[in-house]
Structure formats: structure tokens, C-alpha cells
Amino acid sequence: MADLLELSTESSSNHDNLENKSVMELLQGMNQEDRSVPVAVDKVLPQIEALVQEIVKRMKNGGRLFYIGAGTSGRLGVVDASECPPTFGVSHDLVVGIIAGGDSAIRKAVEFAEDDVEQAWKDLEAYQVNSNDSVIGIAASGRTPYVIGGLQKANESGVLTGCVVCNAGSGVAAVANYPVEVVVGPEFITGSTRLKSGTAQKLVLNMISTAVMIQLGKVKGNKMVDMQLSNDKLVERGTRMVMNEINIDFDLAKKLLLEHGSVRKAVENYKE
Incomplete structure (x- = not known):
């Protein structure tokens, strides 16, 4: 040594x-x-x-x-x-x-x-x-x-x-x-x-x-689509990510996000 x-x-x-x-x-x-x-x-x-x-x-x-x-x-x-x-x-x-x-x-x-x-x-x-x-x-x-x-x-x-x-x-x-x-x-x-x-x-x-x-596929584009929603800031960030991804309003994006638990799942499960 x-x-x-x-x-x-x-x-x-x-x-x-x-x-x-x-x-x-x-x-x-x-x-x-x-x-x-x-x-x-x-x-x-x-x-x-x-x-x-x-x-x-x-x-x-x-x-x-x-x-x-x-x-x-x-x-x-x-x-x-x-x-x-x-x-x-x-x-x-x-x-x-x-x-x-x-x-x-x-x-x-x-x-x-x-x-x-x-x-x-x-x-x-x-x-x-x-x-x-x-x-x-x-x-x-x-x-x-x-x-x-x-x-x-x-x-x-x-x-x-x-x-x-x-x-x-x-x-x-x-x-x-x-x-x-x-x-x-x-x-x-x-x-x-x-x-x-x-x-x-x-x-x-x-x-x-x-x-x-x-x-390993944990990022899409440049977004943390699987991040945990552990505080209000992250919920808002995730909501805006969902809004931008599927072109919906804030309230619906937030509803989807909280229902499905992640940006990825909210986007994947969205039905117009």
C-alpha cells in the first residue's frame, strides 16, 4: 500500500x-x-x-x-x-x-x-x-x-x-x-x-x-417520467409534464397524475 x-x-x-x-x-x-x-x-x-x-x-x-x-x-x-x-x-x-x-x-x-x-x-x-x-x-x-x-x-x-x-x-x-x-x-x-x-x-x-x-428507460425525452410524487412541487412539475405531453388542461392533468401515480402511467392511460 x-x-x-x-x-x-x-x-x-x-x-x-x-x-x-x-x-x-x-x-x-x-x-x-x-x-x-x-x-x-x-x-x-x-x-x-x-x-x-x-x-x-x-x-x-x-x-x-x-x-x-x-x-x-x-x-x-x-x-x-x-x-x-x-x-x-x-x-x-x-x-x-x-x-x-x-x-x-x-x-x-x-x-x-x-x-x-x-x-x-x-x-x-x-x-x-x-x-x-x-x-x-x-x-x-x-x-x-x-x-x-x-x-x-x-x-x-x-x-x-x-x-x-x-x-x-x-x-x-x-x-x-x-x-x-x-x-x-x-x-x-x-x-x-x-x-x-x-x-x-x-x-x-x-x-x-x-x-x-x-x-434502463427511466427517462423519456429529458423528463423524469417515473419520479415519485412526494411533495407539492413534484406534483406540480408532474402535472405540467402531463399537460405538455398530451395537450390537456392543468386540472385534468393533475387528476390523471394523482390517479395513476406517475407521469408515464398518466400519459399511457389517457383516453380522449
């Missing part, structure tokens, strides 16, 4: 004497660093494409997508997974985020949870993972034992593995079938990977889940 100081995510910040800077100088410095993130993501689009294509193949055969990670990386996986049901109308067990230390670690750090090389597979086994499933390990450093152990056991069980890391040549990438290595370089605060690295991981996870769901 690479020494911590050898990692690009741990290299010294391009900015110093932060405590002496004004608020505007701090904001400008962070914004300057953040501009490099989409550039780094652009360089790995072929890696993301390859991973997405393999995930889609398996999900079309009934597979699921799992994210595993610790700390910030684990939380980002949980966030992305939790947003799939309301956005795309899928079940909560289709995309699952698992964080080292369990759900309590989403809010409060669980000491040394990321260092347990056996626990990730135990966490995955609770879902009875199989060869139709895919597991993506998320680790900015690329050396988290929890993630490495989980991917290794997944490989042994014939499960597709991928990863999202922010260092080149990492241990996590070495065990993933389809690694995505987004190298963003030094953080604004040295080693604070919730910054650029976290932003890069969020962008990649957005791309993966969104592209997968579109490929």
Missing part, C-alpha cells in the same frame, strides 16, 4: 497562510481549485462509460448496484443511492449505499470502521449479492481497507466491481474490474478530501446513476 505522503490527495496545498486570508480570498482560492475538477472528470469519461455499460447489462438481468465506502466517500454513495427512488421511481433496493460503520456513520464518524478489511463483504452479504449485481468502491485515497476487502470478495464471487478514486495506481483500482481514477491533485486544505476529491466523486456518481437509469 502506498505511503500516505505519496498520494496526490495528500500533497501540500497550492495555497498557504490560509488563516491570514480574507473571506473573499478564501472563496476565490477554493473556486480556483474547483475549476480543475470537471477537467479531471473529462479525462476519465471512457472509464466511466465502460463501467456504466457493464452495470446496465447486469441490471437488465435483474441486477442491483451497490456503493461501498467510508467517511465522506461512503456518505456520497449513500446520497446518490437514496436519490434514485424519488428521481427515477425505482425501488429502494435497486441502488444501495453502504457506509463503513453502518448508517450511524452517515452523521457521526465511527472510529477505525474503514480499517476493517472483512466488514464490507459482511455488509454486502446481508443483501445476498449475486453475479448479476455490481459493486462500486468509493475511496478518495484509493487505499481504504474496507473498500479493498469488499471488492476482493466481490470479485471472488463473480460480482462486477468498479471504483471511483482520486489517486493514480491505487490499491482499490488494482482490485476493481472497472476502475475510474479521477486525479484532482492537492486539496485547498492539505488532505481535506471532502473538497475537490469529494466534488469529483459526486460528479462521477451523478453520471453513473443517471446514465444507468436513462439506459
Whole structure:
């Protein structure tokens, strides 16, 4: 495993004497660093494409997508997974985020949870993972034992593995079938990977889940036709989508939407 100081995510910040800077100088410095993130993501689009294509193949055969990670990386996986049901109308067990230390670690750090090389597979086994499933390990450093152990056991069980890391040549990438290595370089605060690295991981996870769901038919045109109607804003958005799709007035569109539960079903079941 690479020494911590050898990692690009741990290299010294391009900015110093932060405590002496004004608020505007701090904001400008962070914004300057953040501009490099989409550039780094652009360089790995072929890696993301390859991973997405393999995930889609398996999900079309009934597979699921799992994210595993610790700390910030684990939380980002949980966030992305939790947003799939309301956005795309899928079940909560289709995309699952698992964080080292369990759900309590989403809010409060669980000491040394990321260092347990056996626990990730135990966490995955609770879902009875199989060869139709895919597991993506998320680790900015690329050396988290929890993630490495989980991917290794997944490989042994014939499960597709991928990863999202922010260092080149990492241990996590070495065990993933389809690694995505987004190298963003030094953080604004040295080693604070919730910054650029976290932003890069969020962008990649957005791309993966969104592209997968579109490929699975969960979007029509550019609309979330299967979104859950979980608040008034979404009901109004859905109503206007139905209005525009089949050219009816607001009241009838809303009636159809609430009766059938989704934009897709409202449109499909409309009879003039």
C-alpha cells in the first residue's frame, strides 16, 4: 500500500497562510481549485462509460448496484443511492449505499470502521449479492481497507466491481474490474478530501446513476417520467409534464397524475 505522503490527495496545498486570508480570498482560492475538477472528470469519461455499460447489462438481468465506502466517500454513495427512488421511481433496493460503520456513520464518524478489511463483504452479504449485481468502491485515497476487502470478495464471487478514486495506481483500482481514477491533485486544505476529491466523486456518481437509469428507460425525452410524487412541487412539475405531453388542461392533468401515480402511467392511460 502506498505511503500516505505519496498520494496526490495528500500533497501540500497550492495555497498557504490560509488563516491570514480574507473571506473573499478564501472563496476565490477554493473556486480556483474547483475549476480543475470537471477537467479531471473529462479525462476519465471512457472509464466511466465502460463501467456504466457493464452495470446496465447486469441490471437488465435483474441486477442491483451497490456503493461501498467510508467517511465522506461512503456518505456520497449513500446520497446518490437514496436519490434514485424519488428521481427515477425505482425501488429502494435497486441502488444501495453502504457506509463503513453502518448508517450511524452517515452523521457521526465511527472510529477505525474503514480499517476493517472483512466488514464490507459482511455488509454486502446481508443483501445476498449475486453475479448479476455490481459493486462500486468509493475511496478518495484509493487505499481504504474496507473498500479493498469488499471488492476482493466481490470479485471472488463473480460480482462486477468498479471504483471511483482520486489517486493514480491505487490499491482499490488494482482490485476493481472497472476502475475510474479521477486525479484532482492537492486539496485547498492539505488532505481535506471532502473538497475537490469529494466534488469529483459526486460528479462521477451523478453520471453513473443517471446514465444507468436513462439506459434502463427511466427517462423519456429529458423528463423524469417515473419520479415519485412526494411533495407539492413534484406534483406540480408532474402535472405540467402531463399537460405538455398530451395537450390537456392543468386540472385534468393533475387528476390523471394523482390517479395513476406517475407521469408515464398518466400519459399511457389517457383516453380522449
